[in-house]
Amino acid sequence: MRMAVTMGDASGVGPEIALRCYANGELANDVVVYGDESILKAGAALLQLDVPIHTVEESNHAIEGSLNVIDLGLLTAKDLTPGILRKDSGAAARAYVERATKDALKGEVAGIVTLPINKEATRMSDPDFMGHTELIAQLCGVQNYSMMLVTDDVAVSHVTTHVPLASAIQQVTKHKVRSVIELTHETLSTNSQIPRIAVCGLNPHASENGLFGNEEKQHITPAINETIEGGINASGPYPADTIFHQAIHQNRYDAVICMYHDQGHAPMKLLNFESAVNVTIGLPIIRTSVDHGTAFDIAWQGTAFTKSLGHALRYAWKLASRRQSL
Secondary structure (H helix, E strand, O other): OOEEEEOOOOOOOHHHHHHHHHHOOOOOOOEEEEEOHHHHHHHHHHHOOOOOEEEEOOHHHOOOOOEEEEEOOOOOHHHOOOOOOOHHHHHHHHHHHHHHHHHHHOOOOOOEEEOOOOHHHHHOOOOOOOOHHHHHHHHOOOOOOEEEEEOOOOEEEEOOOOOOHHHHHHHOOHHHHHHHHHHHHHHHOOOOOOOOEEEEOOOHHHHHOOOOOOHHHHHHHHHHHHHHHOOOOEEEEEOHHHHHHHHHOOOOOOEEEEOOHHHHHHHHHHHHOOOOEEEEEOOOOOEEEEOOOOOHHHOOOOOOOOHHHHHHHHHHHHHHHHHHHO
16 A cells, blocks of 8 residues: 655745755655646656656555645646645645545545645635644544654644634633543554643743632643553643753653644644654544645755655555554
8 A cells, every 4th residue: 555645835945845856766556646747747857857647546556756646636837836836736636635635534545645725726726725724634534643753862732733823722621631642642552552641821921829810720730640640651731941952962752742833843843844754633534734835945956855755655554553563
């Protein structure tokens, strides 16, 4: 069985990265790309890459020695317009993800690895689009899910992600915090390891016993206590400005639970921008992603770094192997 890779927005670096990874020998034959053959062929010509492209109807029809593509036929070669925000390429990028997700749910691929979508472009045809994570969860019929960033040093899960900060504060509830702790524990646990999970506070200094807010006492601490009673190795709430030093430099924790997007993303991108992997936890399928955007400013110039796709693929296969062993 192969792993699906969605090529992302044609105007961005996603399909370029897939082509360059294959040309550099960094993309194995255990993947199949969901996208548009015409864009990939035009892009290979633009970059002067010798990449044989083979179109298949199903992933099990893939062959060795070629970049295997499930062609949705939504764009043509003339639609390759590097760095240009386009409604049609945004809609096509969404369609690649939808098709790959449905195939993963049917067991036709081992999981999906997503290359970047441009949210603004996709919203031109889908005004309610929030991001990959939310779309895939909706397609899977799942409401209890979260975003997790993973590096060799630490994993970081988020209680809230792509919402305004004012809304994020309102969404920090005992139920949601407990759910994310449990999902993180479930994802990282193995037969030989129980992950050590640190939980951040929402307010500065984790509110200092209510001096700077009551969310810790009302929601976060009760959630932690309930997971501890359930056998999970969780602790906190801790100030977010010190917990990453303790987790990474002192090796005290395997995972950190953050309350909102930038609380987790900012330190992770500072520490491991090129190697961090985005994982959606709580899904019935495996989904990982590169942890960067479409980079319209450098798209199709041959300068975008390519290693992130390899990291995302390796972690996806790691999760697939872990599920098989359970």
